[in-house]
Amino acid sequence: MTTTLLDITELAKRFPAGKPAGPIARLRKRFAGGPEKLPQVYAVDDVSFTIAQGETVGLVGESGCGKSTLVRVLTRLLDPTDGGIKLGARELSHTPARRFARDQDRKRIQMVFQDAGESVNPRFTAFEAIADPLRRLRGLSGTNLRHKVEEAASRCGLPLELLTRFPHQLSGGQRARVGIARAVAVEPDLLVLDEPTAALDVSVQVVILQLLQRLKRELGMSYLFVSHDLSVVRLLCDRVLVMYLGKIVESGPARAVFDHPLHPYTQALVAAVPSINEHGHTRLRLTGEPRSPIDPDPNVCRFYGRCPNGVDRCKTEMPALRSFPGGREAACHFAELTAQ
Amino acid sequence: MIVAPALQVEHLSVEFRTRSGIVKALDNVSFAVGKGETLALVGESGSGKSVTAYAIMGILDPAGRVTGGKAMLGALDLLHATPDEIGKVRGREIAMIFQNPRTALNPIRPVGRQIADVLLRHADVTRREAPARAIELLRAVGITDPARRAKAYPFEMSGGMCQRVMIAIALAAKPSLLIADEPTTGLDVTTQAVIMDLIGELAAEIGMATIFITHDLALAAQRAKHIAVMHAGHVVELAETQEMFAHPRHPYTAELIAATPDTAASLDQLASIPGSLPDLRRADLPPCRYSERCPRKLASCDQPLPVMPPENPHTVACWNPL
Ligand SMILES: Nc1ncnc2c1ncn2[C@@H]1O[C@H](COP(=O)(O)OP(=O)(O)OP(=O)(O)O)[C@@H](O)[C@H]1O
Ligand SMILES: Nc1ncnc2c1ncn2[C@@H]1O[C@H](COP(=O)(O)OP(=O)(O)OP(=O)(O)O)[C@@H](O)[C@H]1O
Ligand SMILES: [Mg+2]
Ligand SMILES: [Mg+2]
Numbered sequence: 257m258t259t260t261l262l263d264i265t266e267l268a269k270r271f272p273a274g275k276p277a278g279p280i281a282r283l284r285k286r287f288a289g290g291p292e293k294l295p296q297v298y299a300v301d302d303v304s305f306t307i308a309q310g311e312t313v314g315l316v317g318e319s320g321c322g323k324s325t326l327v328r329v330l331t332r333l334l335d336p337t338d339g340g341i342k343l344g345a346r347e348l349s350h351t352p353a354r355r356f357a358r359d360q361d362r363k364r365i366q367m368v369f370q371d372a373g374e375s376v377n378p379r380f381t382a383f384e385a386i387a388d389p390l391r392r393l394r395g396l397s398g399t400n401l402r403h404k405v406e407e408a409a410s411r412c413g414l415p416l417e418l419l420t421r422f423p424h425q426l427s428g429g430q431r432a433r434v435g436i437a438r439a440v441a442v443e444p445d446l447l448v449l450d451e452p453t454a455a456l457d458v459s460v461q462v463v464i465l466q467l468l469q470r471l472k473r474e475l476g477m478s479y480l481f482v483s484h485d486l487s488v489v490r491l492l493c494d495r496v497l498v499m500y501l502g503k504i505v506e507s508g509p510a511r512a513v514f515d516h517p518l519h520p521y522t523q524a525l526v527a528a529v530p531s532i533n534e535h536g537h538t539r540l541r542l543t544g545e546p547r548s549p550i551d552p553d554p555n556v557c558r559f560y561g562r563c564p565n566g567v568d569r570c571k572t573e574m575p576a577l578r579s580f581p582g583g584r585e586a587a588c589h590f591a592e593l594t595a596q
Numbered sequence: 597m598i599v600a601p602a603l604q605v606e607h608l609s610v611e612f613r614t615r616s617g618i619v620k621a622l623d624n625v626s627f628a629v630g631k632g633e634t635l636a637l638v639g640e641s642g643s644g645k646s647v648t649a650y651a652i653m654g655i656l657d658p659a660g661r662v663t664g665g666k667a668m669l670g671a672l673d674l675l676h677a678t679p680d681e682i683g684k685v686r687g688r689e690i691a692m693i694f695q696n697p698r699t700a701l702n703p704i705r706p707v708g709r710q711i712a713d714v715l716l717r718h719a720d721v722t723r724r725e726a727p728a729r730a731i732e733l734l735r736a737v738g739i740t741d742p743a744r745r746a747k748a749y750p751f752e753m754s755g756g757m758c759q760r761v762m763i764a765i766a767l768a769a770k771p772s773l774l775i776a777d778e779p780t781t782g783l784d785v786t787t788q789a790v791i792m793d794l795i796g797e798l799a800a801e802i803g804m805a806t807i808f809i810t811h812d813l814a815l816a817a818q819r820a821k822h823i824a825v826m827h828a829g830h831v832v833e834l835a836e837t838q839e840m841f842a843h844p845r846h847p848y849t850a851e852l853i854a855a856t857p858d859t860a861a862s863l864d865q866l867a868s869i870p871g872s873l874p875d876l877r878r879a880d881l882p883p884c885r886y887s888e889r890c891p892r893k894l895a896s897c898d899q900p901l902p903v904m905p906p907e908n909p910h911t912v913a914c915w916n917p918l
Contacts, residue, residue, distance in 0.1 A: 420615070455811075461855075462855055484788075531817075532817050
């Protein structure tokens with residue numbers, strides 16, 4: 257029996273696109289009638305999924321499709337526009353992000369940021385960066401603290417002699433390891449990693465991936481793992497979510513999804529992965545203009561226009577996410593055909 | 597061997613002063629990139645790839661110092677050029693895509709303006725044409741709705757979108773040398789292909805030479821003509837791409853290829869490379885900085901490294917290569 261750790265229901269996040277109009281334009285609009293409606297970026301649009309205790313879920317998708325926004329909302333760094341976020345028995349979506357920063361459950365969700373440079377305070381040494389959340393969230397100090405920091409650093413393959421360095425004195429991959437050590441040290445229930453291995457070389461990457469797997473076994477930690485590296489997702493994740501323009505278009509066991517993708521976007525993604533053994537070989541490309549995430553038509557499939565299988569139905573009826581055998585889901589009118 | 601190199605780096609060495617000693621970040625680094633060609637620079641995190649790029653661009657951290665060598669761009673030695681001479685080529689002749697796009701962009705200026713600024717400064721574009729050209733460039737790097745996105749600020753864009761803006765800025769002036777420091781690490785594979793194609797087109801069109809820094813061996817295999825493998829501030833092996841993957845000769849290169857998740861069936865099957873980079877502050881760094889973690893180490897490995905003759909098509913800095 258698996259227990260659900262995180263339950264996301266119909267989550268949405270929209271951003272205003274562009275600056276609000278100036279005062280004169282606003283006045284003019286008001287007199288023209290109706291409330292002012294700014295164009296909006298539909299960054300995350302009606303997303304539902306769960307993560308079980310001890311489960312590793314991968315999140316993949318095109319650049320700009322809303323992965324970082326989704327994880328920032330569910331780690332409560334951003335407020336959702338709509339929808340529910342349940343951690344265990346607790347509903348988190350009503351707690352404003354500002355308040356959650358000091359919440360007692362903060363330590364249960366930790367995040368490794370996409371941009372290691374962004375999350376590490378430039379005036380903190382590597383030691384301070386790792387120590388800071390341990391002090392704040394776990395109340396450690398003195399030798400306990402030092403011990404825990406060094407343990408986290410060596411677990412993440414960060415040489416201890418680098419602990420006295422400031423971020424600008426570290427290479428990209430060394431900074432990334434500081435970011436990972438900092439989140440891992442707190443031993444949260446859910447660790448959200450936004451492209452943690454992008455800046456790492458393959459050898460350090462192996463160290464980090466094996467560390468994550470060990471922590472999962474030892475502590476029962478759950479992960480949401482955002483990555484562009486499909487081979488890593490395949491190796492690490494139990495399940496994968498594929499996102500396209502704010503929506504989940506496919507999900508299921510990682511291997512099954514990558515070996516037999518049901519959605520044409522997933523198919524294109526899998527086909528574009530380069531391999532060591534094919535020098536100079538260029539693969540099939542997606543053609544056509546991608547749809548804009550700004551005020552998208554709710555009745556048109558988001559992939560229409562680039563999809564090699566698109567037909568008229570795809571621009572009059574948004575395909576719903578439906579279940580398929582083997583714990584899979586897909587949102588394409590043709591998924592039943594593909595599944596056969 | 598490269599006949600007419602766009603850039604020739606010879607014996608480049610760099611050190612950093614830190615509170616706890618001198619970091620010998622680069623030692624005797626040599627390589628060349630031909631016109632219209634791509635050289636991939638690969639190697640462990642911290643091996644000196646970015647520092648190599650910064651040294652060539654003349655933008656090392658103030659604590660860093662070039663202690664030897666040269667980097668010839670045509671007749672100009674970039675390492676010893678006057679600020680005036682460097683100022684003339686930087687941005688126009690050589691451009692760089694940084695590893696950290698969000699911090700490299702101006703946070704309080706719309707991205708379209710930032711691209712237009714570069715066009716005005718470095719390309720022969722008039723004030724009237726610049727905005728439209730900027731939008732064109734955004735489209736070329738695969739940004740949807742480019743006219744609207746041109747008005748966005750960096751914080752309103754995703755990580756990969758910022759990265760692509762950075763790429764548009766670097767390519768705006770059609771440089772003859774592009775240094776791309778992990779240009780596509782934040783991008784999904786379909787967008788990555790768009791970017792790499794774009795770089796390939798410019799290489800073919802204007803003969804742009806590219807130094808392509810990456811951790812992605814598969815991508816390097818697909819896109820680069822030559823590969824240089826770095827380890828702890830040394831170039832340990834240099835060869836044509838196909839040759840390198842078919843017959844890696846340095847033990848480190850072989851380990852690096854074996855650690856690639858590309859073909860592995862499970863995580864436990866993957867091997868990380870044993871040991872770690874030596875502390876680059878040590879006074880007693882051995883001549884071969886890999887020797888302390890090398891399974892093929894011989895007694896003779898304590899003598900100075902063999903020279904790597906630039907005319908050889910496949911060179912390796914090792915006394916006991918595979
Ligand atoms: N300002 C500095 N002071 C001290 N050491 C530095 C400084 N900048 C870089 N270094 C050191 O120089 C070495 C090379 O760093 P560099 O950034 O070139 O690595 P890299 O190969 O680009 O690695 P990555 O793949 O992680 O980006 C590293 O060990 C790094 O810690
Ligand atoms: N603060 C903001 N204001 C306006 N738009 C935003 C803001 N933050 C994100 N967006 C928009 O939301 C969309 C999703 O961005 P997000 O960063 O979530 O993408 P992503 O999937 O993480 O992409 P990447 O792989 O490139 O990091 C993008 O169109 C982006 O421009
Ligand atoms: Mg992101
Ligand atoms: Mg680097």
